[in-house]
Amino acid sequence: MPDSIDSVLKKKLEFVFEKYNKRSLVQPDPLQFLYQYSDVRDREIVALIASSLAYGRVAQILKAVEKVLAPMGKSPREYLCLEDHHAMVKSFESFKYRFATGAHVIDLLSGIREVVTRYGSLEACFAHGESGEDSSVVPALSFFTRQIKGERNIGHLMADPAKGSACKRSCLFLRWMVRKDAVDPGGWTCVPASRLMIPLDTHMHNAGRMLGFTKRKQANMKTVREITQGFARLCPDDPVKYDFSLTRFGIHPDMDIHDLENLIQIQ
Incomplete structure (x- = not known):
């Protein structure tokens, strides 16, 4: 793609970002749970739980995440560090969300x-699991996933x-x-945004x-x-910058994917 077209495309994406990368457009989204936790050590646990359950219809995702977080109280980190395993099993053994059972959730929490x-x-x-030579988060993410999983199911x-x-x-x-930024609460400093990979759902694929x-x-x-890599050409320091604003089309009830097509069409 010629540089002139890249320049036009970036201007269009910046317009979409400025208009739609707003916290007022987050709901409904499991991301909304993260805003309730000011301590990054609680937030990272909530983020992993919420993202792990982020499949299916969004209304059901929110209910499932809420069911897991409810017994954990104001500090999920403190809950996991102090709660007796037997009590934790009792809290989640009846959980069910599509393919995820209470046993899966208990093993995930045990891994965390x-x-x-x-x-x-x-x-x-x-x-x-990070290396300064890695061009993306894939090696560290693979290490991280193996540590959480261990021998658990x-x-x-x-x-x-x-x-x-x-790995959406x-x-x-x-x-x-x-x-x-206005939408993503952040908190981690160990990974540069330049190494992030697009969360590939149907909307981002389109x-x-x-x-x-x-x-x-x-x-x-x-x-x-x-x-x-396509986004990195336009924004090498932050290739997932446009993810939220672009995927609102098709997710938010008031935003249609055809509107996005009209906004970003390159003549």
Whole structure:
């Protein structure tokens, strides 16, 4: 794509960002739960729980996340560090959300607790898997996922990018925790935004094709890399900058995907 077209496209995306990257447009979105936690060590746990359950209809996602967070009180970190395992099992054994059972959630929370105990925080664990030579978060994310999973059965709540998965929910988790603006609350400093990967859902996949960043139909890590590289041409320091504003079209009840197509069309 010639530089002149890139320049025009970036102006269009900046217009969309300025108009739609607003906290007033967040609801309904599991991201809204993160705003309730000022302590980053609580927020990172909430973010991992909320992102892990971020599949299906958004109204049901919100109900599922709320059910998991309710027993954990004001400080999920304190809950995980202090709660007796038997009591935790009792709180979540009846949980059910689509493919996720109470057993999966209990194992996920147990994995989080073990990582926090061993490394001090989820961020410290992720940083342990980081290398200054990595061009993306994929190696560190793979390490992080393996530490959470261990020998536990967390079902499909977290996917390993080393196996080719698009890891949409993990990429979403990282966007929330690394970026900081009107929408993303941030809190992590161990990862530069330049290494983030696009959370590839149906809406971003459609946007990526509209923008000419990919022709791929399969939503896998190869497609994630192609679309992320497209955005990186325009915004190398923050390739996922436009994710929230672009994916509002099709998610927010008052915003239609066809409106986005009209806004970003390149003649």
